[in-house]
Amino acid sequence: MKNIKVLGTGCANCKNTLKLIEDVAKEKGVEVQLEKIEDLKQIMTWGVLSTPGVVVDGKVVHAGGVPARAKVEGWL
Numbered sequence: 345m346k347n348i349k350v351l352g353t354g355c356a357n358c359k360n361t362l363k364l365i366e367d368v369a370k371e372k373g374v375e376v377q378l379e380k381i382e383d384l385k386q387i388m389t390w391g392v393l394s395t396p397g398v399v400v401d402g403k404v405v406h407a408g409g410v411p412a413r414a415k416v417e418g419w420l
Contacts, residue, residue: 345375346420351387351397352380358396360410365398368413374420 352358
């Protein structure tokens with residue numbers, strides 16, 4: 345199971361990123377533990393200055409803008 349965190353304050357891009365990850369995981373049959381982090385102090389601890397940020401299994405893999413579908417597929 346992949347542990348994925350989406351870091352962002354709730355903007356449209358953050359919501360779209362969360363939905364994209366959910367959709368790709370479902371299509372691929374990959375079980376994910378998806379967490380949305382909206383607290384700015386927590387987001388800053390990851391060193392993400394541009395949201396949305398994505399953390400997969402403890403590693404920041406993306407920051408700023410909605411990731412490409414192919415990129416999400418690569419994480420899973």
